[in-house]
Amino acid sequence: MKKYDPLEDGISSVELIRVSGSDLDIANAARVSYGKISYELSEKDKKLVSFLMMHDHTSPFEHNQLSFRIKCPMFVARQWMRHRMHSYNEISYRYAQAPIEFYTPKKWRYQHQINHQASEGEFENIEVKRKYQESIDLAVKTYQEMLESGICRELARGVLPVCIYTQFIFTTNLHALTHFLKLRLSEGAQWEIRQFAQAILEMATEYFPASLQAWAEKNSINITKSVD
Amino acid sequence: MKKYDPLEDGISSVELIRVSGSDLDIANAARVSYGKISYELSEKDKKLVSFLMMHDHTSPFEHNQLSFRIKCPMFVARQWMRHRMHSYNEISYRYAQAPIEFYTPKKWRYQHQINHQASEGEFENIEVKRKYQESIDLAVKTYQEMLESGICRELARGVLPVCIYTQFIFTTNLHALTHFLKLRLSEGAQWEIRQFAQAILEMATEYFPASLQAWAEKNSINITKSVD
């Protein structure tokens, strides 16, 4: 299956590893209500799926599953895992030695002047980039020296910066996923996690086009255009 | 896929309509912790899956999905849907006219002498069976007369007995499913729902043999022998 690099740094990735169910299954789940079943996705089925999405009939969207393998900065993973309706298995830096992979923004962003939680604009600053890298380099060096002196991984990782990359499996269904996407594609979300959400939306839409096109329309979201 | 008739009355049914994932995916979900992946289920993988199950490492068992179509008496459905970690879509007797299908036990059971919540023994009683049927018949007749007089389905169904059959889609993952099975295969569960749980266990084991054999062993449950 396809693999995306949402942060375009050659490290980040989103990979769809397994899908179960389809728009047809969603229509059939809804039709249980009146005891009918359909074997091929008709125009009528698509209209039903669209109607269900538009009117917040969420339960039929739970009988399907998408499983993704994600590689993202730890601060993105922290935002992600606040969503409790999904399943996660993450690499453990108690168990495995941390890789020397960190996220460095291509451009810096300014603190937003009004919204305390947001950023705006973008600019370059070579000097800051150098310092950012030096700070990471010292953290890595310290981490390795701690390991060499026999200190356990679970304590040594304490010096590693939160821009370090982590990996996890993310498993969800369309109901839970659209909730995640709504929050993480919104303007209020940090730019980095929005890139992941956008990649996921594009990948999922291939498998559930009627559902996600209706959802995107309802929420005025463009499926293919970058949210940037 | 296979279809079971757990109550052996020609009405009840359990049908597995979709499965996603396998024992191998469970092993791989666990291995994310140390960043490895496997492409074929080896003996080592099976041991890992068994180890995870034995030691309550539950998260790797969530990256898979089983979807069943269930037909059961309403009192069974009521016990079932108290389990909140699954997805359900049920036929609505506000929307659809109720079918004339009711559950009649093949044998009666006595009230348990010690356990207030349980039953024991079994016996026949033709006289009681006749009265049980008469009561159902009057309920059906009344229901139909109410509908004929223009009363809405959502009120008319008020007279229908809780032994009426209902249908729903039940979607779950192995972590949530084993929790359901543990409670609903236990001696404390009502005989009727235990038959459904047993059918589900047998069906699911075909697709996740390493996981469910380890689980059955851990809980001293026999996968193929009836719980009767």
Added chain:
Amino acid sequence: MKKYDPLEDGISSVELIRVSGSDLDIANAARVSYGKISYELSEKDKKLVSFLMMHDHTSPFEHNQLSFRIKCPMFVARQWMRHRMHSYNEISYRYAQAPIEFYTPKKWRYQHQINHQASEGEFENIEVKRKYQESIDLAVKTYQEMLESGICRELARGVLPVCIYTQFIFTTNLHALTHFLKLRLSEGAQWEIRQFAQAILEMATEYFPASLQAWAEKNSINITKSVD
């Protein structure tokens, strides 16, 4: 605490048995984001709570709890317990003998001509009422005869109609509760459960006025006027 009789038949009831937290706690939960705490609910706090509600910042609304004792017809309980984000403990008719308490609508409603799932209008029909009662009476008589013949409660209750009353404890938080209220106060919900939802909204608003007034405004819902 207050007790309501939402169906006005002298049997139904909603009783608020315990509340924890307040609008102030919601403001403080939100302020954890920037490390501040408030000891008295100011106008600024109320505005914050209102802002959070209006913009779907749901997490601060989870750090509180409301616990209700509910007595309602079983078909209402079935709709209610499809909501999985709450805690329930219900009377068991495997354990306890069922009471002779059933719901009889004061007025009948017609099947809706367009919406398959709805009802409309209201009318009286003495003849139907008599038949409805006769069907219930036979069910009760049969139930009692079955118990007398030694049959266990869990099987005998099979003849009881779904308009029978049941009781349960319903525990929730404001985030989960507003989701429940939105669906069960909507026009699409059955009239009976809407009466319960309305009673709960009124009771909860006494304890969380800023939160629920903002919520009601957002959803164009009148807190005190009956939804009838």
Added chain:
Amino acid sequence: MKKYDPLEDGISSVELIRVSGSDLDIANAARVSYGKISYELSEKDKKLVSFLMMHDHTSPFEHNQLSFRIKCPMFVARQWMRHRMHSYNEISYRYAQAPIEFYTPKKWRYQHQINHQASEGEFENIEVKRKYQESIDLAVKTYQEMLESGICRELARGVLPVCIYTQFIFTTNLHALTHFLKLRLSEGAQWEIRQFAQAILEMATEYFPASLQAWAEKNSINITKSVD
């Protein structure tokens, strides 16, 4: 209410900010099953609560709530928030400037020789401590320089190490809490989070003594003795 400093560094803290419900409410929730209510906690009630806990009747333990204010290292918070059955509100370093508070272990621990995920023993190493501190110091300096150059907080925090302190509100009920405690008091859990779990167990036991003493006995856990 009491405040603990589980890591004994003058920075970490666990504070119980609100409790609702009691052992009596748990007994009453269970008694809904047979329609009874009790107004004072009797010896019989305590036995009932103990019985429920011993036999995994979990639902009565959900009708109560405990709310804690936690201050812990970020790597502890990451382990904590993998538990999805609780409510959280955490300080945001997108919104607020990060404090200069970091966790430094009093003693180092060795990597465990057999268990890849664990540590063992303890030792001092002044040289390592100095390097650990230097790495943190450079991260803080870089963070501050980035902010001074106008870079937004959400990107600047990328250099901060995962031993940084964070704060959050943690709200739960006894059912969900005992699940958390079982995993986070176990030998397999990292020493740091075990100190928090132990503090929470002690605090909660004051309010739910019958429940948590039964739970501790069942799981062979000592409520007051440190897990160290």
